[in-house]
Amino acid sequence: xxxxxxxxxxxxxxxxxxxxxxxxxxxxxxxxxxxxxxxxxxxxxxxxxxxxxxxxxxxxxxxxxxxxxxxxxxxxxxxxxxx
Amino acid sequence: xxxxxxxxxxxxxxxxxxxxxxxxxxxxxxxxxxxxxxxxxxxxxxxxxxxxxxxxxxxxxxxxxxxxxxxxxxxxxxxxxxx
Amino acid sequence: xxxxxxxxxxxxxxxxxxxxxxxxxxxxxxxxxxxxxxxxxxxxxxxxxxxxxxxxxxxxxxxxxxxxxxxxxxxxxxxxxxxxxxxxxxxxxxxxxxxxxxxxxxxxxxxxxxxxxxxxxxxxxxxxxxxxxxxxxxxxxxxxxxxxxxxxxxxxxxx
Amino acid sequence: xxxxxxxxxxxxxxxxxxxxxxxxxxxxxxxxxxxxxxxxxxxxxxxxxxxxxxxxxxxxxxxxxxxxxxxxxxxxxxxxxxxxxxxxxxxxxxxxxxxxxxxxxxxxxxxxxxxxxxxxxxxxxxxxxxxxxxxxxxxxxxxxxxxxxxxxxxxxxxx
Numbered sequence: 001x002x003x004x005x006x007x008x009x010x011x012x013x014x015x016x017x018x019x020x021x022x023x024x025x026x027x028x029x030x031x032x033x034x035x036x037x038x039x040x041x042x043x044x045x046x047x048x049x050x051x052x053x054x055x056x057x058x059x060x061x062x063x064x065x066x067x068x069x070x071x072x073x074x075x076x077x078x079x080x081x082x083x
Numbered sequence: 084x085x086x087x088x089x090x091x092x093x094x095x096x097x098x099x100x101x102x103x104x105x106x107x108x109x110x111x112x113x114x115x116x117x118x119x120x121x122x123x124x125x126x127x128x129x130x131x132x133x134x135x136x137x138x139x140x141x142x143x144x145x146x147x148x149x150x151x152x153x154x155x156x157x158x159x160x161x162x163x164x165x166x
Numbered sequence: 167x168x169x170x171x172x173x174x175x176x177x178x179x180x181x182x183x184x185x186x187x188x189x190x191x192x193x194x195x196x197x198x199x200x201x202x203x204x205x206x207x208x209x210x211x212x213x214x215x216x217x218x219x220x221x222x223x224x225x226x227x228x229x230x231x232x233x234x235x236x237x238x239x240x241x242x243x244x245x246x247x248x249x250x251x252x253x254x255x256x257x258x259x260x261x262x263x264x265x266x267x268x269x270x271x272x273x274x275x276x277x278x279x280x281x282x283x284x285x286x287x288x289x290x291x292x293x294x295x296x297x298x299x300x301x302x303x304x305x306x307x308x309x310x311x312x313x314x315x316x317x318x319x320x321x322x323x324x325x
Numbered sequence: 326x327x328x329x330x331x332x333x334x335x336x337x338x339x340x341x342x343x344x345x346x347x348x349x350x351x352x353x354x355x356x357x358x359x360x361x362x363x364x365x366x367x368x369x370x371x372x373x374x375x376x377x378x379x380x381x382x383x384x385x386x387x388x389x390x391x392x393x394x395x396x397x398x399x400x401x402x403x404x405x406x407x408x409x410x411x412x413x414x415x416x417x418x419x420x421x422x423x424x425x426x427x428x429x430x431x432x433x434x435x436x437x438x439x440x441x442x443x444x445x446x447x448x449x450x451x452x453x454x455x456x457x458x459x460x461x462x463x464x465x466x467x468x469x470x471x472x473x474x475x476x477x478x479x480x481x482x483x484x
Binding site for chain 4: 004006007008056059060061075077078079080081082083
């Protein structure tokens with residue numbers, strides 16, 4: 001599973017991109033976040049307040065209950081501020 | 084009193100501009116229109132339907148009851164279609 | 167800023183001049199009106215815009231002042247051409263600049279609605295060898311009416 | 326048409342291309358977003374726009390399709406820059422063309438509201454030697470919410 005981080009989530013995690021192999025019981029975005037927070041203190045800091053974290057699965061917005069699998073591109077980022 | 088005509092009012096009256104000296108009892112835009120309709124068949128045709136004639140006195144919109152005097156510039160034209 | 171002119175205008179240059187040195191402007195809403203080829207009875211070959219020199223500038227300046235009073239804008243630009251124009255050519259440019267986009271968008275729509283119903287311009291369409299004066303649209307009166315705040319805003323109604 | 330690019334754009338050229346040969350277009354509503362010098366704690370020296378390549382194009386194309394479906398438009402243009410920009414420089418251009426101005430204005434405002442809340446861009450402000458990520462504005466969420474027609478429009482809400 002390919003993970004991407006943007007903006008201050010990237011800074012806190014310490015990388016823009018990583019490939020992970022979470023256990024099989026990690027099947028949704030919400031479960032992935034819970035699992036990621038245990039991987040490093042940087043991850044824990046990035047996901048400290050999930051209400052300000054947005055997620056996209058394969059480049060479409062996804063909510064906590066959305067399914068994620070080994071072949072997905074999953075991105076985490078703060079609310080957008082373009083325009 | 085200087086009169087100006089625009090668009091199809093100009094075409095019907097047959098001139099873009101004329102100077103007139105209406106009698107003293109012509110004191111408002113409405114009275115001026117009534118007096119003008121008697122000046123020529125072109126004027127009568129121009130003012131045949133007063134509901135589609137607009138008026139400006141000294142370059143500001145004016146209604147039938149607005150005062151007009153000898154030193155005024157009075158313009159007649161159809162509803163505007165710019166933009 | 168108000169410009170009533172026969173010549174064409176360059177949108178980039180006009181908008182850049184409007185924003186030049188205005189460091190608090192984040193939003194530029196603008197509108198360009200073009201001559202459409204589609205006329206009532208057939209394809210339009212040209213359109214001539216007649217106007218009332220003097221009153222035009224006076225009405226547009228009043229419109230600019232009203233927009234600046236009503237919204238938190240930095241600046242307003244209205245450029246309206248007159249003379250003979252071909253399909254696809256530019257007729258009018260309205261723009262409003264502001265720190266924030268809501269004011270800029272609203273003011274720009276207001277400028278166009280009022281310009282359509284108050285600025286003393288008249289369009290003469292040429293279709294083939296025929297010419298005809300364009301009729302005012304009831305829709306434009308309705309669009310302008312939604313901005314009315316007082317009786318003085320109803321000036322272009324029946325004489 | 327969607328363009329995500331680092332380089333600047335010329336508004337006149339972009340709008341002219343959008344209208345080229347489209348003889349039924351009478352109305353071009355557009356919006357330009359500029360970098361403001363005013364930041365929270367002091368004068369902004371620069372701003373860097375980060376984005377999510379791939380997702381950005383995908384979201385903007387979806388936004389364009391949605392606007393074309395919802396209003397009687399001829400065309401839609403969205404240009405969004407990324408990279409480091411200075412105060413006064415152009416960030417974004419949205420435009421909608423139509424036979425009539427109401428549709429063009431509404432669609433253009435819609436494009437900006439959705440772009441502000443859906444397009445994956447993030448602004449990093451530089452004020453003196455400090456940098457900070459700009460917070461999303463509640464106002465922008467509210468502005469986007471007024472266009473909602475179905476549940477799928479709420480995608481950028483909490484994960």
